[in-house]
Amino acid sequence: MSNNGAVSGYIDANLDRFREELFEFLRIPSVSARSEHNDDTREAAEWLMQKMKHAGLETTLHETAGHPILVGEWRGAGSDAPTVLIYGHYDVQPPEPLDLWTSPAFEPEIRDGRIYARGSVDDKGQLYLHVKAIEAHLKANGRLPVNVVMLAEGEEEVGSENLMPFVEKHVDLLKTDAVVISDSTMFAPGMPSIGVSLRGLAYFEIRVRGAKSDLHSGSYGGAVANPATALARIIASFHDDDGHILIDGFYDDVVAAPEFVEQIRTLPFDEQEYIAEVGAPALVGEKGYTTYERLWIRPTCEVNGLLSGYTEEGAKTVLPAYAMAKVSCRRVPDQDPKKIEKLFQKHVEKVAPSGVTVEVLVLHGGKPWRARLEGSLYEAGARALRHAFGRDVIYAGEGGSIPIVSEFERVLGAPALLMGFGLPGENAHAPDEWMSVENFEKGTHASARLLEELGS
């Protein structure tokens, strides 16, 4: 058994440097969705490769049809020791709207114990703390307690299209006993959590076309269909007044484990605090469910974007030729991705008003996931988090999606441990994204301890 005290000591002695390195990582605008950032996205991969090498991993950058996949390996624990695969992503969400950031998105800044930057918590900070935990073991003890494979992709924010084909092609390289992912939030500050469910995603773009070009709304209004109005009527058809989704068959396969529902209802929830966090006038959602149920075990149908006609300063009396909405459904177990896509498309076709043509594009999707909680991986995770944070873990759901979790389990046949270090209100995917400095540090300790626990 390795000397864990030395590992802890190494981490504590190097925390300032770790944070400075993370700042370097955050300065690279690796926005995978934007082709003009392709060079930056590659730069982030190469930067991370150098850091993995420095930590003591053997690294390979694998080209894909999109952004490269980075693999780091350390196999010195021997074939009898378990192997752990740690997954994360080096790409980030687009930073827009830029004017809503307090400090620039790609110039990390600490305020009130938080690292503000695009990608700080999603997922560069959470990925990089594992690199530092590995470095601590290898520098302090010359070895890791387990074999480790790190897998970092650059397309998580655009649907991870090239990841699973890569994993399927490299099953031998990636063979593992456990998959560890830190790309989610803890239940609350100081309350370490293990994620036990994820919602899946089905992301659509609805395109509505009317006349061949924009028309004068006075000269033509009333006689020619308005695509923006048509789109609004389509969107309004998704829910009833109680927030239930009206897409036929949408809830057919929604299954929630009764014991999990029971546990959710015991969790502390301060509605006023949550309202203050999100800054909305009130909480609303599907009638008959609590907030955590709405977030963790109920599917959604949300508009992510709307665009039509004239949207700038002043008044333009235009009858738009075109209207577009981005709409995504969060799916829960056991909703099937393909089935939901079909039901959604069928619904839009059914409600589409006449006088316009409507097209539904499937942009990307991901399966929902539910943890198999039994087994040594979850026990090791719980002990590692208790060690780092000084209190028992909470088993929490997660409203977001990490589409590849269930795919990893399927292809690699190993259970996944979701050990997130984000926090509520972290603004992932929004301006002023942040990660807690304390969680970055305690997360590094937790990761180091997890490797210890899995190796013992």
Add this chain to the structure above:
Amino acid sequence: MSNNGAVSGYIDANLDRFREELFEFLRIPSVSARSEHNDDTREAAEWLMQKMKHAGLETTLHETAGHPILVGEWRGAGSDAPTVLIYGHYDVQPPEPLDLWTSPAFEPEIRDGRIYARGSVDDKGQLYLHVKAIEAHLKANGRLPVNVVMLAEGEEEVGSENLMPFVEKHVDLLKTDAVVISDSTMFAPGMPSIGVSLRGLAYFEIRVRGAKSDLHSGSYGGAVANPATALARIIASFHDDDGHILIDGFYDDVVAAPEFVEQIRTLPFDEQEYIAEVGAPALVGEKGYTTYERLWIRPTCEVNGLLSGYTEEGAKTVLPAYAMAKVSCRRVPDQDPKKIEKLFQKHVEKVAPSGVTVEVLVLHGGKPWRARLEGSLYEAGARALRHAFGRDVIYAGEGGSIPIVSEFERVLGAPALLMGFGLPGENAHAPDEWMSVENFEKGTHASARLLEELGS
């Protein structure tokens, strides 16, 4: 009586130059809605002033809180002769979306007998032909058959806020026996028309706010209201499935003269041709009304623009903090502007979903108008148009608004003659706006003849 043959001859001999001058006018991007074009808008006013001077008018540029108002006068017909006020506007709509223009918006080009440019028909071409008609009289005969006041403003596309205060302040300067306006379309090519009704306008911006910033649609979706969805539900509440507007009291004061309705139903209408012109899959509108009724005598409620969340390439899983719609109602006689504004705001408040805050801004508005058809002005207009186009005029409605028509009648106490030279499909307010070369030329003749008719 002046020599009308000489006037006609002068026009025919100078048509090429008139067109080239119009091109100069069209090259000035006088987009009144955009502050970055303020200098261009002024340049258009000054350019027009020079041309009026050259025609023989005495000109004055009056400063306002917005864009300047240009007045040109010729009073040589004497105090016994009638005075005619010709109104037009030198500002234009924003040209966006630029990529849908076949040739650039501010680089006029003739294709198939049409002058393509932003402002060609709305309203620079229709305004400028009157300047040229005046020039023809003054150069050919040294005098005009009537006293003339030309009034050109630069804020018609943004609500004419400063025009009526100016008119009210200068009632003596602008005292007239008739107001002539060319800012509308003919019923069809070769079919000269006099406009007998205009719809009024009430332009709103609806702003819906939810959380204080954009949120991750996975982490928060389902528990926090979505402003884009809320906005869609508000918009969907404006109409029933038959296209009737559901705003309480909206139709209360809608009055259409039975004889006009009767005449509308006798007008030729080719549905397939109209569908081809607008390029929509089908014509839709309020059930129980024909297309011309929907356009001329029925009010509307149209979305002019929509914006929320992420609208660029790819998928961003954002729960927007904000959603905006521009919505305008076309009003018909005798709907009262203030009343409609209040009913609209009340309706939006009533249907606004919980969990969001909703604000309704009134951007601008204009009264509907109905012509008083009896009298010498209409007879003179009909004769002038018959002279220029060789056939009898059609009395047509107009779906659009010229908000100041009823205001002119109220303040100046003189009837207005709507003598438009646009054509269906002219793309006013849309990419590829055009004006027929033939109508520019025949319109110049018609204007010259109208002055003659009014003076005889």
